[in-house]
Amino acid sequence: MLFHxxxxxxxxxxxxxxxxxxxxxxxxxxSQELQRSGKWPEIWRIVGEYSNFSIFDxxxxxxxxxxxxxxxxxxxxxxxxxxxxTHPSDVKA
Amino acid sequence: MLFHxxxxxxxxxxxxxxxxxxxxxxxxxxSQELQRSGKWPEIWRIVGEYSNFSIFDxxxxxxxxxxxxxxxxxxxxxxxxxxxxTHPSDVKA
Amino acid sequence: MLFHxxxxxxxxxxxxxxxxxxxxxxxxxxSQELQRSGKWPEIWRIVGEYSNFSIFDxxxxxxxxxxxxxxxxxxxxxxxxxxxxTHPSDVKA
Amino acid sequence: MLFHxxxxxxxxxxxxxxxxxxxxxxxxxxSQELQRSGKWPEIWRIVGEYSNFSIFDxxxxxxxxxxxxxxxxxxxxxxxxxxxxTHPSDVKA
Amino acid sequence: MLFHxxxxxxxxxxxxxxxxxxxxxxxxxxSQELQRSGKWPEIWRIVGEYSNFSIFDxxxxxxxxxxxxxxxxxxxxxxxxxxxxTHPSDVKA
Amino acid sequence: MLFHxxxxxxxxxxxxxxxxxxxxxxxxxxSQELQRSGKWPEIWRIVGEYSNFSIFDxxxxxxxxxxxxxxxxxxxxxxxxxxxxTHPSDVKA
Amino acid sequence: MLFHxxxxxxxxxxxxxxxxxxxxxxxxxxSQELQRSGKWPEIWRIVGEYSNFSIFDxxxxxxxxxxxxxxxxxxxxxxxxxxxxTHPSDVKA
Amino acid sequence: MLFHxxxxxxxxxxxxxxxxxxxxxxxxxxSQELQRSGKWPEIWRIVGEYSNFSIFDxxxxxxxxxxxxxxxxxxxxxxxxxxxxTHPSDVKA
Amino acid sequence: MLFHxxxxxxxxxxxxxxxxxxxxxxxxxxSQELQRSGKWPEIWRIVGEYSNFSIFDxxxxxxxxxxxxxxxxxxxxxxxxxxxxTHPSDVKA
Amino acid sequence: MLFHxxxxxxxxxxxxxxxxxxxxxxxxxxSQELQRSGKWPEIWRIVGEYSNFSIFDxxxxxxxxxxxxxxxxxxxxxxxxxxxxTHPSDVKA
Numbered sequence: 001m002l003f004h005x006x007x008x009x010x011x012x013x014x015x016x017x018x019x020x021x022x023x024x025x026x027x028x029x030x031s032q033e034l035q036r037s038g039k040w041p042e043i044w045r046i047v048g049e050y051s052n053f054s055i056f057d058x059x060x061x062x063x064x065x066x067x068x069x070x071x072x073x074x075x076x077x078x079x080x081x082x083x084x085x086t087h088p089s090d091v092k093a
Numbered sequence: 094m095l096f097h098x099x100x101x102x103x104x105x106x107x108x109x110x111x112x113x114x115x116x117x118x119x120x121x122x123x124s125q126e127l128q129r130s131g132k133w134p135e136i137w138r139i140v141g142e143y144s145n146f147s148i149f150d151x152x153x154x155x156x157x158x159x160x161x162x163x164x165x166x167x168x169x170x171x172x173x174x175x176x177x178x179t180h181p182s183d184v185k186a
Numbered sequence: 187m188l189f190h191x192x193x194x195x196x197x198x199x200x201x202x203x204x205x206x207x208x209x210x211x212x213x214x215x216x217s218q219e220l221q222r223s224g225k226w227p228e229i230w231r232i233v234g235e236y237s238n239f240s241i242f243d244x245x246x247x248x249x250x251x252x253x254x255x256x257x258x259x260x261x262x263x264x265x266x267x268x269x270x271x272t273h274p275s276d277v278k279a
Numbered sequence: 280m281l282f283h284x285x286x287x288x289x290x291x292x293x294x295x296x297x298x299x300x301x302x303x304x305x306x307x308x309x310s311q312e313l314q315r316s317g318k319w320p321e322i323w324r325i326v327g328e329y330s331n332f333s334i335f336d337x338x339x340x341x342x343x344x345x346x347x348x349x350x351x352x353x354x355x356x357x358x359x360x361x362x363x364x365t366h367p368s369d370v371k372a
Numbered sequence: 373m374l375f376h377x378x379x380x381x382x383x384x385x386x387x388x389x390x391x392x393x394x395x396x397x398x399x400x401x402x403s404q405e406l407q408r409s410g411k412w413p414e415i416w417r418i419v420g421e422y423s424n425f426s427i428f429d430x431x432x433x434x435x436x437x438x439x440x441x442x443x444x445x446x447x448x449x450x451x452x453x454x455x456x457x458t459h460p461s462d463v464k465a
Numbered sequence: 466m467l468f469h470x471x472x473x474x475x476x477x478x479x480x481x482x483x484x485x486x487x488x489x490x491x492x493x494x495x496s497q498e499l500q501r502s503g504k505w506p507e508i509w510r511i512v513g514e515y516s517n518f519s520i521f522d523x524x525x526x527x528x529x530x531x532x533x534x535x536x537x538x539x540x541x542x543x544x545x546x547x548x549x550x551t552h553p554s555d556v557k558a
Numbered sequence: 559m560l561f562h563x564x565x566x567x568x569x570x571x572x573x574x575x576x577x578x579x580x581x582x583x584x585x586x587x588x589s590q591e592l593q594r595s596g597k598w599p600e601i602w603r604i605v606g607e608y609s610n611f612s613i614f615d616x617x618x619x620x621x622x623x624x625x626x627x628x629x630x631x632x633x634x635x636x637x638x639x640x641x642x643x644t645h646p647s648d649v650k651a
Numbered sequence: 652m653l654f655h656x657x658x659x660x661x662x663x664x665x666x667x668x669x670x671x672x673x674x675x676x677x678x679x680x681x682s683q684e685l686q687r688s689g690k691w692p693e694i695w696r697i698v699g700e701y702s703n704f705s706i707f708d709x710x711x712x713x714x715x716x717x718x719x720x721x722x723x724x725x726x727x728x729x730x731x732x733x734x735x736x737t738h739p740s741d742v743k744a
Numbered sequence: 745m746l747f748h749x750x751x752x753x754x755x756x757x758x759x760x761x762x763x764x765x766x767x768x769x770x771x772x773x774x775s776q777e778l779q780r781s782g783k784w785p786e787i788w789r790i791v792g793e794y795s796n797f798s799i800f801d802x803x804x805x806x807x808x809x810x811x812x813x814x815x816x817x818x819x820x821x822x823x824x825x826x827x828x829x830t831h832p833s834d835v836k837a
Numbered sequence: 838m839l840f841h842x843x844x845x846x847x848x849x850x851x852x853x854x855x856x857x858x859x860x861x862x863x864x865x866x867x868s869q870e871l872q873r874s875g876k877w878p879e880i881w882r883i884v885g886e887y888s889n890f891s892i893f894d895x896x897x898x899x900x901x902x903x904x905x906x907x908x909x910x911x912x913x914x915x916x917x918x919x920x921x922x923t924h925p926s927d928v929k930a
Binding site for chain 10: 653655678679682683686687694695696697698703704733734735736737738739740741742743
Binding site: 047048050 | 840902917
């Protein structure tokens with residue numbers, strides 16, 4: 001089941017640089033593990049912004065919330081989730 | 094080069110039903126031809142709305158505008174385009 | 187799987203009164219059948235508005251879109267869908 | 280009498296971690312006591328956000344404000360209240 | 373129990389002038405009857421707009437919705453309802 | 466001459482608790498003195514928010530600004546002023 | 559007593575051209591009479607828009623509403639009124 | 652003196668096709684004459700929208716309003732004007 | 745050439761009180777000098793807000809930006825500039 | 838390929854003045870180098886704001902993101918990117 005997610009990262013300017021670097025590194029590892037598992041099939045950078053559009057493929061709303069709230073950068077992000085359905089014109093469907 | 098596009102369809106209630114049906118049919122054919130060509134690799138329905146999120150893969154801004162303004166439903170749509178870049182955490186990149 | 191849905195009804199003033207009455211009657215029957223099936227467990231009127239907040243309990247995003255796009259008033263409604271997860275403080279969970 | 284409430288939690292990043300943990304624990308206990316009393320019959324997590332949709336069942340506007348302003352996290356929340364009425368299509372009404 | 377209500381009137385320009393005049397007259401009578409009953413204790417015109425701020429004093433959310441949805445101009449109004457509580461600084465409370 | 470005023474209080478979390486308590490106490494005294502004078506005939510709490518709707522009855526715009534900018538909490542409030550006129554349906558007018 | 563007013567004119571495209579021309583002519587005469595009386599001391603066109611910023615100098619809110627609601631274009635305008643006070647840095651005050 | 656202008660074209664669907672075609676043709680001629688005169692040095696299509704960003708180079712605000720309000724599509728456009736100044740980092744300045 | 749300017753002052757609560765007082769005093773002197781020169785012919789306080797509406801009369805966009813960016817409170821203000829043209833109904837024009 | 842970019846600079850008030858001055862100086866050098874290379878052909882100051890409108894001429898979305906995210910002031914800016922296409926009325930096209 002697919003969901004469209006927009007994440008806007010807003011790390012406070014006064015965050016300790018070491019904490020920041022370590023959190024960003026953990027975020028990358030966390031994201032890549034989920035990408036490899038097939039749960040997070042797409043991630044794109046929005047040009048000019050510290051933001052991404054992503055596609056998640058999960059079993060349930062609860063699973064999606066567990067994944068998103070576990071993001072190391074979750075306390076510093078605005079997240080907007082949109083549920084997706086099959087489009088009637090989709091040639092792959 | 095990838096672009097994220099949101100399309101919201103707002104067909105006027107008083108449009109002639111035959112014109113409407115014929116336009117929607119042409120829209121579907123137009124979309125599917127572009128999907129098969131690889132220019133329009135993804136299209137998802139937004140749940141509960143007459144709207145879609147799509148990904149386009151084109152050579153230039155001009156090519157994208159030519160495609161979008163050629164949509165049979167273009168006169169009845171609000172379209173928002175967001176340029177995408179490779180995300181540094183993308184395992185496929 | 188639960189979803190929160192807000193529906194705002196905007197029937198055009200120039201809709202034929204018979205078409206309007208017949209559509210509203212079909213909407214009510216459609217809604218009540220889904221309520222009885224357990225798919226639409228809650229519906230509340232928003233005070234002062236021709237709008238409702240509803241809770242849907244469905245198997246998938248596709249099922250929810252099929253239900254919502256099948257509403258007789260769908261062409262005259264603005265719909266906003268929010269996926270819900272279990273709250274960690276919920277005593278019923 | 281039912282009210283729909285949305286709560287968005289925005290705890291400042293520089294809040295003392297012990298104060299934060301203690302406040303969140305008190306919030307949970309406060310919420311669960313009200314849920315068990317029947318005053319707060321529903322609470323759902325909004326997927327991807329530190330937010331909830333809730334339903335309150337109270338005697339009056341004053342009682343609702345007393346409950347909400349007594350939330351341990353009240354100083355750190357944006358709250359939006361919407362009064363609900365019985366929907367004419369509600370099969371339970 | 374008090375509620376703050378804002379009403380913005382948007383009568384379509386093409387409404388039949390007789391229907392318009394008759395509806396506006398019924399609206400005035402309906403409002404004045406409720407004012408005299410004590411249910412609608414305050415009504416003010418917003419300067420420069422075809423809008424009002426009003427205070428309603430009702431027994432329940434259901435009663436308020438019944439009153440508002442019965443307004444002759446209801447099909448042509450945007451209405452926003454805000455529940456009110458006693459203010460701790462109110463010298464009359 | 467009547468004015469509708471909405472005040473949203475946003476006291477910074479890091480304000481010294483003694484300063485905060487003293488300022489809130491001065492605010493209450495200031496408000497109650499104006500209420501007793503007839504300049505501030507109505508004040509209601511907005512349910513779930515640290516906000517109020519108020520009605521002021523003053524001689525001029527200058528007098529209203531003098532009153533509002535003298536509020537002890539003025540530096541911590543967002544204030545929106547709307548001038549009111551007599552409503553043609555008002556039975557008291 | 560001064561008020562700042564923004565008027566945005568939105569005449570429907572299907573208004574009869576004679577009615578339109580006659581209404582616009584009456585609007586101009588009405589405005590110029592009020593300018594000459596001193597009630598409407600300033601009017602500026604907003605560049606690129608069918609809109610104006612104006613200053614009114616009136617005795618009361620009621621007088622201002624009477625003037626604005628009497629504008630021949632009132633049914634086709636969005637109007638926003640802001641009360642003005644003397645600025646403490648104003649060298650003319 | 653430079654101004655940034657955004658124009659969003661919203662031609663009503665029920666405009667007579669001949670009037671529409673003739674108006675669009677006049678718009679193009681009007682624009683190209685101003686471009687050749689140097690008053691309208693830049694015009695770009697916004698991808699996916701019936702909109703443009705333009706730069707105007709005029710003597711005064713009055714001249715700019717005269718140009719914009721003379722656009723054949725002016726009755727069907729939303730226009731937003733932003734005055735521009737020399738940027739301190741501009742290597743051409 | 746006239747411009748309409750709205751300034752909203754947002755001085756941080758933690759600014760040193762002496763710096764604040766000194767900056768506000770310089771702002772007043774700067775404004776009054778410009779008022780006396782004829783560059784800043786009008787300034788009004790917006791009732792209930794730490795904001796003003798002003799009219800500037802300058803030779804060019806560059807001159808206006810130089811004036812506004814030189815305001816001692818510029819780092820603490822949100823400023824919105826609107827170019828003005830002569831209104832065709834203006835009796836003084 | 839052209840892109841329209843709006844940059845709003847929001848440097849925190851508590852940034853060390855030396856860091857601020859050094860960052861602003863690096864920003865200027867970085868911008869001027871890109872202007873001279875032809876990648877950043879236009880930059881204008883928005884009157885009254887610490888903001889600019891710019892035009893970029895790049896090979897791809899990835900190149901644009903690399904340029905923008907490399908701006909020394911990037912952590913302190915809100916950036917909005919709009920892809921541009923050739924306008925059919927452009928006399929230079």
